[in-house]
Amino acid sequence: MALADARARVPMLETAEHDESADRAWLEQLADGCIHYTPLVALDPPHGLILDVSGCAHLFGSERGLAVHVEARMAALRMTARLAFADTPRAAHALARYQAFVARDEATAIRKLPVAALELDPEATQGLLRAGLKSVGELAKRPMAGIAARFGAQAVTALRELLGEASRPIEPRIPATPILAERRFAEPVARTEYAIAVLGELAAEAAWQLEQRHEGGRRFKACFFRSDGLIRPLMIETSRPTRDPALVIRLMNERIESLNDPIDPGFGFDLIRLSVPVTEPLAVTQLKLEGGAAKEAEVAALIDRLSTRLGRERVCRLVTQDTHIPEQMQLALPFVEAAPPAAKWPVPTPGEPPLRPLHLFDPPQPIEVMASVPDGPPHRFRWRRKFHEVRRFEGPERIASEWWKRRDGAVDNAGLTRDYYRVEDARGRRFWVFRHGLFDEKPNPKWYLHGLFA
């Protein structure tokens, strides 16, 4: 049924766009929850999970007990579940989706399934139906060579898998074990220097674990467990994945130095743990002979060090925003966060002078303006207790308020338009000033200085 058709029948129909990645994420979450039943859980996208419950069903009484438990949990999540038990994953997959008749045992149930359960391409399924082969049982009676000749080798493979003659193993999801290195002490360690040295050894262990997985850490967390129960966590972040223990220790030292109060060992630490909560793939890199990669890494290391010392909000990159309002055009994001997909900055027209100032005041600074005509360019203005005579100007450049973003969205309350002028005073200082509001929008519009040109 087309969407328009459905809407015609049910006018109140609510629609949402299909989000494949969200579905997939939800399925993965359910799969993680199913670890409760068996360690071998495989995804069967787009909407299935295969659980290998061999030797696990007795924990829930029987297979029936297991099924009741799964259904109850899914119902609590407001999910509709169709369950099927079978000897092979392929048969369970087909029975859960295509079973229409009650059967005595599994073999009969499979033979009663429609040929669509083979999940061949639509043409082959159509061909089977035209040949009068409606169920899997009818097809299984035919010689395999004939089926292969008419419907392709895949039809034979699908049939044999369904009947349990050929097997296809499942790929169970193995939850990633967290990367963790810890050291317990028989006697509490009371010296901070020694604790830091131990942290260095732990960083080397974590680096080895990361290397095994071809991953690098983006965030490292060190926890010092004091013998009186106090836990002191320290967190560092890097702008690119790393597994260099020396770098991790250097950043940890920066973090310790930037703390307001130094780490107090008290009666000593009895456990030190280093974990890597956020990792990213990091292939083994080869250093370039001319040192190109090394240079980038040096800049990244510098950024990490300053982000750790000054705070992550204080070392940032500027990204562009899709708006016309000058003060909202840029956004400063912490550099250690992954760069968002780069939107392009507008390219200036060759031959034009700079039309936007290098420095912007936010909020704009109010100025007193004398203009020769009320809605004309400024003639002279006063800013920070000094008068500036305007010698040259260009404008107005009219920037309307973004009425389409206003909550009331009304045309009769659209916000004030700004008329921007690029002006130069007698000494050559260049300013960006604007009048906030047109004369038919506001009786006595105010003037502001918004930016300073180089």
Next chain:
Amino acid sequence: MMRESVDQLAMLRRNLASIAGNRLLSGDQRIATGHLTLDAALDGGLARGRVHELFPAEADDGPSATGFAAMIALRAAGRDSPIFWLSSDQAGRRGGRLHAPGLVELGGDPGALVLGQAPDAKALLRSAADAARCPGLKALIVECWGKCPELDLTASRRLALAAEQSGVTLFLLRLEAEPLPSAADTRWSVGTTPSRPLEADSPGPPMFEIELLRRRSGPSGMRWRLEWDRDQIIFREPANSGAMVSLPAGRPVAADPWRLSA
């Protein structure tokens, strides 16, 4: 005996250091501005791996000095290297915050800009010293407001040494400050000057009047007028603005410091 050999070694080391330190900078170790007479006076441009101090000519010329620093840093960094811009918290309050579309209008790429903001002058200088030690950088701008007593001769010498070893060119912007003795290679006063009028008497590209206040290895006190060409990312001599004095033929510029009538 032992003592003597140690002394000799130390002397040899000193000799070597003085030879290495005084070696002439070759062409690619200079940042050519594009302004012919200025480059000629500086033996090819501003030296890379050195500290250059920039002072506004008057209190209101802060934006010009900042703009000049951004432009010369663009020339120093080239296409493939990021520009590191360090400032302190009070910069945003007093001079406005850096506006990326304005940097685009000067020919820069905000994507290749790393902004660092230090809470106070001490943290600013410490971060600046760290950044100056990073050989991956080519251009570093340190925006320093006010008198900044932390930036004494020792701190300035530390920055100069770090820059020399790593090859980072450091532009030290001293806003609302008076020149004091420092270890910088050159010291400039940057002032603004009326731009070349375009059609309908509108303001043209940025124009500066800069004065070389001090230079470690050469004469100082000269003045030049520069116009920024955004499309080529280069400085130019202003085209017949009327205030230009032609260069006397056959006389070296450096030997006869001349002044432009402003």
